[in-house]
Amino acid sequence: MNQNHSKKFGMVIDLDKCTGCGSCMVACMSENNVPFKVDESNKLDSITWMRVYKLTNGKPFPDAEICYLPRPCMQCEGEHGHSPCVSVCPAVATDYDHTTGIVSQIPTRCFGCRYCMAACPYHARYFNWWDPVWPEGMKKSLSPNVSPRMRGVVEKCTFCFHRYQSAMERAYVENRDTLEEEEYQTACTQACPAGAIIFGDLNNEDHAVTKIAQPDHHHGGRPKNPQVFRLLERLGTNPKVYYKSSKEWVRRKGDNYVAGEGKPGKH
Amino acid sequence: MKIDRRSFLALVAGGAVGTALTPLPLKLTDDLSIWTQSFRYMPNEVPVPPDGAVSTAESVCTLCPGGCGISVRKIDNRAVKIEGQEGHPVNHGGICTLGLAGLQLLYGPWRIKKPLKKENGTFKAVSWDQALTDIAGKLNDLRNNDKAATVAGIAGNGNNTTGRLLQRFLTAFGSPNYVTLPSSDDAMALAAGKMLGKSGIPAYDFENSTYVLSFSAGVLDGWGSPVRMFQANSSWKDNGAKLVQVDARLSNTAAKADTWVPIKPGTEAVLALGLANIIIRDGMQAAAIETNSPSFGAFRKLLNEKYSPKDVANATGVDVPKLEKLARAFAKASRPVAICGNGSAQDPVSSLDAMAVLSLNALAGSINRSGGIRLAAAPDYINWPAPELDAVAEKSLDTPRLDGAGTAEYRDAASLPHRLIQKVNSKAQSPVQALFVCDANPVFTLRDSQNVKTAFEKIPLVVSLSAYMDDTAAQADYILPLHSYLERYEDFPTTAGLAKPMVGLARPVIKPVFDTKHPGDVLIALANALGGAVAGAFPWGTYKDCLKETLADNWGTISSKGYLAQSTLATAAEAMAPAGQMDFSALVKLAEAKPQVPELTLIPYDCMRISGGSIGTPPFVIKTVADTVLKKANKKTDVFIEINEVTAKKFKVKDGQSVILETPVGKAQVKINQTEGIANDVIAMPRGLGHAAFDDYLADKGVNINTLVAPVEDPVSGFDVAWGIKAQLTKA
Amino acid sequence: MDSALIPEGVKRCPLPVFILAVLAVGAVLLWGVYAMFLCWIKGLNQTNMNDYYGFALWIWADLAVIALGGGAFFSGLLKYLVGKDELKNIINFAVVIGFICYSSALLILAIDIGQPLRGWFIFWHANVHSMLTEVAFCLSCYFAVLTIEFVPLILEQRQLNKVSFFHHLSHNMHEIMAVFAATGAFLSFFHQGSLGGVAGVLYGRPFGFRESLLVWPSTFFLFTWSAAACGPCFTILVTKITEKISGKKLVGDKAINTLAKISGWMILTYIIAKIIDTIYWAQVTAPAGGFALGEFYSNNAFYGYPILIAEIVVGGVVPALILINGKLRSNSKWLVLAAVLACVGISINRWVMVLQVMAVPVMPFDNWVLYIPSWQEVATTILPVAYGVLLIMVAHRYLPIFPQEKELNTFTR
Numbered sequence A: 001m002n003q004n005h006s007k008k009f010g011m012v013i014d015l016d017k018c019t020g021c022g023s024c025m026v027a028c029m030s031e032n033n034v035p036f037k038v039d040e041s042n043k044l045d046s047i048t049w050m051r052v053y054k055l056t057n058g059k060p061f062p063d064a065e066i067c068y069l070p071r072p073c074m075q076c077e078g079e080h081g082h083s084p085c086v087s088v089c090p091a092v093a094t095d096y097d098h099t100t101g102i103v104s105q106i107p108t109r110c111f112g113c114r115y116c117m118a119a120c121p122y123h124a125r126y127f128n129w130w131d132p133v134w135p136e137g138m139k140k141s142l143s144p145n146v147s148p149r150m151r152g153v154v155e156k157c158t159f160c161f162h163r164y165q166s167a168m169e170r171a172y173v174e175n176r177d178t179l180e181e182e183e184y185q186t187a188c189t190q191a192c193p194a195g196a197i198i199f200g201d202l203n204n205e206d207h208a209v210t211k212i213a214q215p216d217h218h219h220g221g222r223p224k225n226p227q228v229f230r231l232l233e234r235l236g237t238n239p240k241v242y243y244k245s246s247k248e249w250v251r252r253k254g255d256n257y258v259a260g261e262g263k264p265g266k267h
Numbered sequence B: 001m002k003i004d005r006r007s008f009l010a011l012v013a014g015g016a017v018g019t020a021l022t023p024l025p026l027k028l029t030d031d032l033s034i035w036t037q038s039f040r041y042m043p044n045e046v047p048v049p050p051d052g053a054v055s056t057a058e059s060v061c062t063l064c065p066g067g068c069g070i071s072v073r074k075i076d077n078r079a080v081k082i083e084g085q086e087g088h089p090v091n092h093g094g095i096c097t098l099g100l101a102g103l104q105l106l107y108g109p110w111r112i113k114k115p116l117k118k119e120n121g122t123f124k125a126v127s128w129d130q131a132l133t134d135i136a137g138k139l140n141d142l143r144n145n146d147k148a149a150t151v152a153g154i155a156g157n158g159n160n161t162t163g164r165l166l167q168r169f170l171t172a173f174g175s176p177n178y179v180t181l182p183s184s185d186d187a188m189a190l191a192a193g194k195m196l197g198k199s200g201i202p203a204y205d206f207e208n209s210t211y212v213l214s215f216s217a218g219v220l221d222g223w224g225s226p227v228r229m230f231q232a233n234s235s236w237k238d239n240g241a242k243l244v245q246v247d248a249r250l251s252n253t254a255a256k257a258d259t260w261v262p263i264k265p266g267t268e269a270v271l272a273l274g275l276a277n278i279i280i281r282d283g284m285q286a287a288a289i290e291t292n293s294p295s296f297g298a299f300r301k302l303l304n305e306k307y308s309p310k311d312v313a314n315a316t317g318v319d320v321p322k323l324e325k326l327a328r329a330f331a332k333a334s335r336p337v338a339i340c341g342n343g344s345a346q347d348p349v350s351s352l353d354a355m356a357v358l359s360l361n362a363l364a365g366s367i368n369r370s371g372g373i374r375l376a377a378a379p380d381y382i383n384w385p386a387p388e389l390d391a392v393a394e395k396s397l398d399t400p401r402l403d404g405a406g407t408a409e410y411r412d413a414a415s416l417p418h419r420l421i422q423k424v425n426s427k428a429q430s431p432v433q434a435l436f437v438c439d440a441n442p443v444f445t446l447r448d449s450q451n452v453k454t455a456f457e458k459i460p461l462v463v464s465l466s467a468y469m470d471d472t473a474a475q476a477d478y479i480l481p482l483h484s485y486l487e488r489y490e491d492f493p494t495t496a497g498l499a500k501p502m503v504g505l506a507r508p509v510i511k512p513v514f515d516t517k518h519p520g521d522v523l524i525a526l527a528n529a530l531g532g533a534v535a536g537a538f539p540w541g542t543y544k545d546c547l548k549e550t551l552a553d554n555w556g557t558i559s560s561k562g563y564l565a566q567s568t569l570a571t572a573a574e575a576m577a578p579a580g581q582m583d584f585s586a587l588v589k590l591a592e593a594k595p596q597v598p599e600l601t602l603i604p605y606d607c608m609r610i611s612g613g614s615i616g617t618p619p620f621v622i623k624t625v626a627d628t629v630l631k632k633a634n635k636k637t638d639v640f641i642e643i644n645e646v647t648a649k650k651f652k653v654k655d656g657q658s659v660i661l662e663t664p665v666g667k668a669q670v671k672i673n674q675t676e677g678i679a680n681d682v683i684a685m686p687r688g689l690g691h692a693a694f695d696d697y698l699a700d701k702g703v704n705i706n707t708l709v710a711p712v713e714d715p716v717s718g719f720d721v722a723w724g725i726k727a728q729l730t731k732a
Numbered sequence C: 001m002d003s004a005l006i007p008e009g010v011k012r013c014p015l016p017v018f019i020l021a022v023l024a025v026g027a028v029l030l031w032g033v034y035a036m037f038l039c040w041i042k043g044l045n046q047t048n049m050n051d052y053y054g055f056a057l058w059i060w061a062d063l064a065v066i067a068l069g070g071g072a073f074f075s076g077l078l079k080y081l082v083g084k085d086e087l088k089n090i091i092n093f094a095v096v097i098g099f100i101c102y103s104s105a106l107l108i109l110a111i112d113i114g115q116p117l118r119g120w121f122i123f124w125h126a127n128v129h130s131m132l133t134e135v136a137f138c139l140s141c142y143f144a145v146l147t148i149e150f151v152p153l154i155l156e157q158r159q160l161n162k163v164s165f166f167h168h169l170s171h172n173m174h175e176i177m178a179v180f181a182a183t184g185a186f187l188s189f190f191h192q193g194s195l196g197g198v199a200g201v202l203y204g205r206p207f208g209f210r211e212s213l214l215v216w217p218s219t220f221f222l223f224t225w226s227a228a229a230c231g232p233c234f235t236i237l238v239t240k241i242t243e244k245i246s247g248k249k250l251v252g253d254k255a256i257n258t259l260a261k262i263s264g265w266m267i268l269t270y271i272i273a274k275i276i277d278t279i280y281w282a283q284v285t286a287p288a289g290g291f292a293l294g295e296f297y298s299n300n301a302f303y304g305y306p307i308l309i310a311e312i313v314v315g316g317v318v319p320a321l322i323l324i325n326g327k328l329r330s331n332s333k334w335l336v337l338a339a340v341l342a343c344v345g346i347s348i349n350r351w352v353m354v355l356q357v358m359a360v361p362v363m364p365f366d367n368w369v370l371y372i373p374s375w376q377e378v379a380t381t382i383l384p385v386a387y388g389v390l391l392i393m394v395a396h397r398y399l400p401i402f403p404q405e406k407e408l409n410t411f412t413r
């Protein structure tokens, strides 16, 4: 494998623009054949590969502020691809792909031990506690690009890997081995009505993600842009999803600090 | 050869060892691995979605007034994904939650699969012929008994060919009672008419605004064309334009705004007038404003007397320094615009709100200016010759409308649906003997739902033309199942605040899944079944013929591009009095009395994760609703109301507690979500929950706020402009 | 009636009484089996586990049972490798208890996974980086060893032993038992350790994460050590309970005393290491990730500081001090108290390393989540207990588990 050709797909989500509308969540469900139940109000048992969290600044009325934070799988690289989840899966049902930087999930290989869920601090992994059931007629809306998952296995955001595959196939047919930035975009990126999600190759300096996040590849991809941060940077999970916010309190909510610790992002 | 025990054992052992050394065990294990991976025939088999020919079909989403272009991915004749259409002038590829989940509406169990007739309270399938013959028979009976005018029709899409065909049907039949559902545009157009001499649809040039002052308009909560508003907001973030949100609640709009100005709900107009006062006091108004006109003089005098910063601060809860700052920022901005329309603005705003906001725009010079508000002509392309009436119709059409719209009292209103309901309930025998409801869900969306339901029960024949088993269809005597929006042609005039209103064209994305029809074809068939002059009014073989004929030369463009851009803006603006000569007298009259705000007010709120209108919230979308809004416990799915700590203490209720929320028209058991994102003495409750029909995925989740809110008639337009209502909180 | 099956020279309760007791325990067992099948057929939605509590009651039971079963490998190690010969009087029982614990653990794992038919993927598609892979391999191998250790006991059953082949087989197996004991100890070191590693390697979960010594997190060593330390206490405890119920002395004081003494010193050294580890974690490891100790034990009465004190002081320091004191440990009441506390202590440790790891929110805007097991989970967790009781009842009645029983009880016939 030629290292120069290896890609590192990542995202920047602009929290100033994100309105918390939830389109990314629905786009993901629809794109990836995510099952749904009659009651989804128990959020501890509700499969949402993309979940939009609501952050508050904790101040009383009228100084209260809200910020929304969409959370797909962070596609953590850890150190050398030892993502928190990948390193623990006993059956290699989830793996780190060094050519794309994407953490795969093979539901047919997963035997449902849930160790990966215990390992993921972002709660990006979901277990199929129930058999997926589509009401009469609704199976017609299932996409053949993504296999529906069975009961008893874990699923998660794959950065819409099937879109990468079909883009590569198209490129192959056209005798190319590289993709243009817009050829591979995730369903949530494409849907977001606010244009808050930016997706691309962090190894490609021409891609918008790289320009905004300015990842420091010598320091585990840490962002050089002072308005950009990653969730739980300090744990060393090395995620490929970056967040941008002009608000200090929002950036500080992205990580944990022991009382009295200084500014976020610099340590 | 003799096989003794020893050699037999040796053979078996040797064989076993030999086999173990071949690749066979590995191969078998691997096969077993594969078999377990695809192990099927479980009680609930995981489906394998069939593959097939991939194609894309483009259309227009008609689930809200937004009119986004959509692009639907198909596998053979199955639609598998809806996406925003790249390059569409409304949404440029973006799409909202509801639009994305449209396939669940298309394929869901809530679809009505064949015509239904209610017998002893339960629906029974009947053939189309049977249903249409039955209904035509009953209509003929009414007509023959001089009761043609007791037939009424409610259209969800009042301004397109479908709605207009219903109107035509009623006219030819002899009934003036064609009822549409008034919108915020209607209220704004009416206010503009009063102040500028000619009404026009508000068109906002948000993309060029530098300062947007929103009076409780849910810019990011479904107001206008939602996706377009999201994109406008993002452009403001990029180019530094400011969004100031006046709102009783820290809505998503307020959360993303540069400034949130909390206010007592219902005092938005007071605030607007207070700002107007400061602007005029400090001479910050646009140069074009003719300050010498008598109406301006009266306006200035009124503001001076009744809308002093101190009074306004008292009424609205916004303190004086903030008022001064706000007025200055608005007036000094290069291209400011003020907007109103509560939440997603599905319902008309009050004339006072509309006029106050128009006056602010006039003072800022933002009418008919880049980045401001323009008043456009409504798309006007349906020009059918009037139907030829027979004697029955001629006579019967002289009867006054049941809802009183267009009468001396409410001259400017086209329709007043809430009044139609009141009329039905006011008489022992219903003055409406037959009611058609087409693509609308008034049982859910009209206020004081219990009253609406009573009226529906009283009407002897209710015919619902609907694609879904919604709350209204469930009340009907006949349901005539329609193609869903993805299975039919339909012109879709889109205003929704767009800078350039347009007409979109929905095109069938897939072949109809069930035994359904287009509403236009239903009306044509029904007219033919009635015969005579009614049939004569429908010369088209099919709805599609009618549509093509209506769009005439434009058919080619609209059917290939999917939309027809309107260039009527200039003409509408020209026909209007210059903004500088605005007539303030109607506003002065309304503003004499300041609005009263009850001590504790219940207000609805809109958000993108709950569909507030006639369409139910599909499963994918309801899945995005937080557990602080909707939560199942003890087999009941409760809705949470928002109040802040001060209010909670005052009413001695706690976070998470079950309480009874009572208003003059109803009460409901709800739970408390204590949050700091709401003003004191305000209760906020999501709009769009509590559907009674549809199915398990949607029904019986939370409470329909319309059961708690009573209509409030606007003194000028007559529209129901209720937003909040006085409420009481007690422990359950 | 079944006297021909009962070991020679010992007294057992009348058969009807025995059958009644078996039926009573069997009923509980059936309840557990029913719940187990519910989980297999209907799926894990029968539990109250969720996406936050992916590991819950069962996994705790699994870890606890393996820790308590640690008496088997450690007694074996002491007897066969260190040469503490007096432990021969308790080693058989330790093996039986170990067998019960490990077979239960494997059963629980088979119920716990979402796709039981694919359980063997852990071997077939093994990921060498995963602690769970290490656990699965060592656990299965050690279970095989325990089975081999258990077989001679069965063969010594009065009637079976009459078959010459069985007699010789069991004799020969005893001869080479040291080899198995060594293998067992080796395997146990790894699987006890890797179970500790399960939480210790979770660098995304600051409550569980510990820094590494060699290639393993500190919990690897703490788990092994604590199992070796407390496992014997469980063996002693079960022996005492069996003695109480059967109303006879089964194991001589010397064996018990030796085991208790060694256990005491083991617990003491373990708890010192544990305290050092806890301080280092609280002062260095957790703050590096932005966590103060208080955040781990706040917001939630269920997971407050008392749980830390209960584990380390009540379940660690106290039993250690009792057991290293010769006088106290000779007193049966103190001995039992210490054994109980040690077992509770190690169970709390395993509880915390499973449940609290799940409960502590890591994202600053996330919440503490409480979990209450469903009856199906409780029943399936009790299932191994019922199974264990049953196996001990049968083993005690029909197998010569306790070599000293005859000499300690003079029966009047």
Ligand SMILES: Nc1nc2c(c(=O)[nH]1)N[C@H]1C(S)=C(S)[C@@H](COP(=O)(O)OP(=O)(O)OC[C@H]3O[C@@H](n4cnc5c(=O)[nH]c(N)nc54)[C@H](O)[C@@H]3O)O[C@H]1N2
Residues within 6 Å of the ligand: A106, A108, A109, B037
């Ligand atoms: N148009 C066209 N169609 C063809 C062909 C062609 O030339 N043209 N070729 C045909 C031929 S020869 C073949 S072999 C097929 C190949 O077609 P497929 O069998 O669909 O093969 P892949 O595209 O490699 O997809 C395999 C998928 O399995 C996942 N996977 C990886 N490991 C495992 C595992 O252990 N278990 C499970 N369950 N999944 C795993 C991978 O992530 C991947 O997504 O296509 C056939 N179809």
Ligand SMILES: Nc1nc2c(c(=O)[nH]1)N[C@H]1C(S)=C(S)[C@@H](COP(=O)(O)OP(=O)(O)OC[C@H]3O[C@@H](n4cnc5c(=O)[nH]c(N)nc54)[C@H](O)[C@@H]3O)O[C@H]1N2
Residues within 6 Å of the ligand: none
């Ligand atoms: N990048 C990538 N590489 C792959 C795979 C992948 O998924 N991705 N899949 C792998 C797999 S599973 C497979 S099976 C192989 C397939 O690899 P190949 O065996 O190379 O298969 P094809 O690409 O289908 O090419 C077969 C060739 O045979 C020709 N042909 C067709 N009919 C006949 C005939 O009757 N007689 C003769 N003589 N020629 C004929 C075709 O024109 C074509 O040129 O590729 C493997 N390599």
Ligand code: SF4
Residues within 6 Å of the ligand: A013, A017, A018, A019, A020, A021, A022, A023, A024, A025, A052, A068, A070, A191, A192, A193, A194, A195, A196, A197
């Ligand atoms: S779709 Fe975009 S704006 Fe909406 S919640 Fe997701 S990221 Fe935010």
Ligand code: SF4
Residues within 6 Å of the ligand: A072, A073, A074, A075, A076, A083, A084, A085, A086, A103, A119, A120, A121, A122, A123, A124, A125, A156, A237, C204
């Ligand atoms: S976010 Fe969670 S699931 Fe995704 S790579 Fe990171 S640890 Fe794994």
Ligand code: SF4
Residues within 6 Å of the ligand: A088, A089, A090, A091, A092, A093, A094, A109, A110, A111, A112, A113, A114, A115, A116, A117, A153, A154
């Ligand atoms: S649940 Fe599946 S993916 Fe997760 S660790 Fe276990 S086998 Fe691997």
Ligand code: SF4
Residues within 6 Å of the ligand: A027, A028, A029, A031, A032, A049, A050, A072, A073, A156, A157, A158, A159, A160, A186, A187, A188, A189
């Ligand atoms: S990248 Fe794809 S899989 Fe991941 S959240 Fe977005 S839509 Fe879902």
Ligand code: SF4
Residues within 6 Å of the ligand: B061, B062, B063, B064, B065, B066, B067, B068, B091, B095, B096, B097, B098, B099, B100, B225, B226, B227
């Ligand atoms: S905003 Fe309205 S028109 Fe656009 S996709 Fe959503 S529902 Fe459809």
